[in-house]
Amino acid sequence: MSAPMATISTPAFRTLLEELGGCDLYGSEMINAASLLTGGPFESYYLMGDPVPEKLVHQLVGGDVETLWKAAEYLDRIPGFGIDLNMGCSAPEIIRAGGGIRWMRSISDARRLLAGTRARVKRKLLSVKLRLGEREDPEYLLSFCQALVQEGIDFLTLHPRTRKDKFGRFARWEYVALLKKHLSVPVIGNGDVRSYEDYCRVRERYHPDGVMIGRAAVRAPWIFAYIRYKEKKALPQNPFTVNLHEIALRFLDLLPRYQPKEFLESRAKRFFKYFSENLFFGHQFFTQVWNASGWEEIRTIVDGYFSLHPEEVVRVMG
Known part of the structure; x- marks a missing residue:
């Protein structure tokens, strides 16, 4: 499954993944529940189901119970x-608004949110994506997740890092194994699955x-x-x-189809922050992309790089 990532998991990116072979499920960008209900100017782009609506999991974020209930009820009616x-x-701004990992501070609050959401989500599967919490506490994590299961979630995703870890420490997959052992969903x-070898390691060792x-x-949309x-x-x-050249250009071609013009430059820069890691002179390339003033200039930079370095166009893997 591809992860829900803010500013990255757009329909353009998901379409690129699908064209390169696809995955079983796609996570959407985070959808702000309040903005969804008030009809923000860009909400229609967040709701697009492309490329395969039946494989899309819409992710909601917010800090108000009733707003999240209404937003979930709305999403339950669309493909x-x-x-x-x-x-x-x-993210600090999400926590300040009461959302994200803030929900993990109170089992009773999370129960209330899930109970009401489950009552309103009748057509689709309901899941939760969470971290370890504020700190490592296996007993609390298990109690929290058992409460979610009791309130009717269909599955959950654990990113086994604490709030303060962000991406700075290795993901502790032993917590995935703990939940797998004790939960009925x-x-x-x-976390930290960067290669086929990583994938095999976590599957064989932790059995998710x-x-x-x-x-x-x-970084590798073909993974x-x-x-x-x-x-x-x-x-x-x-x-x-x-x-690599064709993949980079295809992503840039897809962006205008699925994103408003106000987002083209920022979404392209976010993509190439990671994709540039494939390139021998990736740091220099991304510096040029980051300093570009517009989506069109980024395309010119991409073409220019591969013209100068044709040996990097094709990558062959065994």
């Missing part, structure tokens, strides 16, 4: 696979029901297809090949 409640975001793990990949899928390729044990004479 999609599921609705996910964000209880893991550690599927448990998906997320699924694996969610976030930033690594931006889901490559995992399937490796699992099929393809013959050496059929190597897995990607064209």
Whole structure:
């Protein structure tokens, strides 16, 4: 499953993933519940189901119970696979508004939110994505997640880092194994899966029901297809090949179809922050992209880089 990532998991990015082989489920960008209900100018872009609505999980974020209830009820009426409640975001502005990981401070508050949401979400699966909490506390984490299960969630995703960790420490996948052992719903793990080898390691060691990949899928949008390729044990004479230049241009072509003009530059820069890690001179390339003044200039920079470095256009993987 591809992770819900703010400013990244747009319909354009999801379409790119699907064209490169796709994954089982797609997470949307975070959808602010209050903005959804008040009809913000860009909400229609967040709600797009492309490329495959039946594989899309819309993720809601917010700090007000009744607003989240109404937003979930609205999302339940539009095409999609599921609705996910964000209880893991550690961005300061989200926490100040009472959302994200703030929900993990009170089991009773989380119960009330889930009970009302479950009563309103009747057509889709309901899930929660969360972190370890404010600190490592296995007993509290398990009690919290058991409460979510009792209130009717269909599955949950754990990003096993604390609020203060952000992305600074390795994800502690042993907590995924803990939840998998004690909960009666599927448990998906997320964090530090950057390669096929990482994927195999967490599957074999911690036995999650699924694996969610976030930033690594931006760096390598073909990662889901490559995992399937490796699992099929393809013959050496059929190597897995990607064209980095074509992928970069395809993403830029998709952006105007699925994003307002106000977002084109920022979304392109966010994508290339990670995608540039594929390039030998990636730091120099991304500096140029970051300093670009417009989506069109970014395209020119992409073409220019691969013209200067044709040896980097095609990547062959065994």
